[in-house]
Amino acid sequence: MILGSDKMRRSLFSKKSARILGLMAFIATGGGLIISTAINEENFYKTEILVIFGCFFAVSLVDHYRRLIERNNSKKINRRFLYILLCSFIGATLTWFINHQMGYGAVIANGLVGVMAATFLPNDLAGITYTSSLIGMSSLEVIPSMGVAALVSLVVALIFVNTAEIYEGIGGKAGTTAALAVIITRTIIKIFS
Amino acid sequence: MEEAIILATTVVAGMTSYLVSNILKRGSVIGSAIVTLVSGLMLPYFFPNMGGLLATAAACASYAGMISVENALNLLEMAVISLMTGILFVAANSAYIGIGGRLGTIAAIACFAWLGFKKVFVGIDEK
Numbered sequence: 001m002i003l004g005s006d007k008m009r010r011s012l013f014s015k016k017s018a019r020i021l022g023l024m025a026f027i028a029t030g031g032g033l034i035i036s037t038a039i040n041e042e043n044f045y046k047t048e049i050l051v052i053f054g055c056f057f058a059v060s061l062v063d064h065y066r067r068l069i070e071r072n073n074s075k076k077i078n079r080r081f082l083y084i085l086l087c088s089f090i091g092a093t094l095t096w097f098i099n100h101q102m103g104y105g106a107v108i109a110n111g112l113v114g115v116m117a118a119t120f121l122p123n124d125l126a127g128i129t130y131t132s133s134l135i136g137m138s139s140l141e142v143i144p145s146m147g148v149a150a151l152v153s154l155v156v157a158l159i160f161v162n163t164a165e166i167y168e169g170i171g172g173k174a175g176t177t178a179a180l181a182v183i184i185t186r187t188i189i190k191i192f193s
Numbered sequence: 194m195e196e197a198i199i200l201a202t203t204v205v206a207g208m209t210s211y212l213v214s215n216i217l218k219r220g221s222v223i224g225s226a227i228v229t230l231v232s233g234l235m236l237p238y239f240f241p242n243m244g245g246l247l248a249t250a251a252a253c254a255s256y257a258g259m260i261s262v263e264n265a266l267n268l269l270e271m272a273v274i275s276l277m278t279g280i281l282f283v284a285a286n287s288a289y290i291g292i293g294g295r296l297g298t299i300a301a302i303a304c305f306a307w308l309g310f311k312k313v314f315v316g317i318d319e320k
Contacts (some may be wrong), residue, residue: 057302106293107248111233119223130225134294134297141291172257175294
């Protein structure tokens with residue numbers, strides 16, 4: 001009985017930790033965009049707009065954090081990890097190929113992959129395909145080859161599986177996940193190169 | 194003038210994406226992807242000078258349009274979120290350049306900022 005209770009407590013703790021970590025990563029990605037622009041921007045009005053947006057963003061995040069901690073019976077996510085990994089790989093590399101090799105541009109490549117994913121795949125797999133498709137929109141300076149795109153798609157799949165419930169219902173969660181994965185992979189590549 | 198066209202594009206794109214996703218109930222991926230694809234094909238044709246920029250702005254707003262109906266209750270709220278996305282797109286055009294997911298991050302900030310705005314000024318929690 002005591003062992004069971006300990007196990008449950010540990011499981012709840014790890015879930016809570018994962019949620020907090022995911023939320024912090026989200027804050028870092030969104031906050032990083034606001035802060036870096038506000039610092040580099042010479043136009044005062046643009047900086048002012050960013051500061052106002054940043055304040056509302058912070059207020060909303062506090063509220064979101066409270067709800068996230070209170071949420072106990074979270075919706076179960078279908079963790080067919082192998083399929084998720086495969087869809088993530090196809091989404092990122094196919095978009096990168098259409099964008100850079102075929103030269104159709106990032107917007108058309110993303111839209112095309114998204115429409116195909118939504119047509120042929122079930123909802124959860126279409127979601128991860130569309131998320132990883134955003135990776136392929138990166139410029140050649142950021143993702144120079146299909147191999148790097150494949151590596152980022154692996155990171156995206158890992159983030160997606162662990163954080164899908166955190167960002168649930170928020171527009172732009174796919175983009176934030178993709179941006180986070182690209183930044184993490186770039187940092188890892190920089191460390192090892 | 195250029196900014197006004199960008200804002201108008203984001204409002205139309207965001208609302209269309211929300212309409213397909215939540216009102217027509219076709220799903221958020223198809224809602225966003227169809228707007229992104231159509232804007233990527235059509236806008237450079239109709240606006241040769243700034244079509245690429247408009248298509249990017251439309252894609253950005255379409256990601257915001259993936260918001261759930263619990264967070265954006267109706268099309269009017271979505272119009273405001275899309276407008277906020279457009280303003281942020283114009284203001285943050287120098288950030289995260291070349292990084293895939295930049296537009297989605299802008300959309301997410303706009304969505305969160307709208308929820309924060311509702312919390313502070315409207316003072317209602319509709320849930």
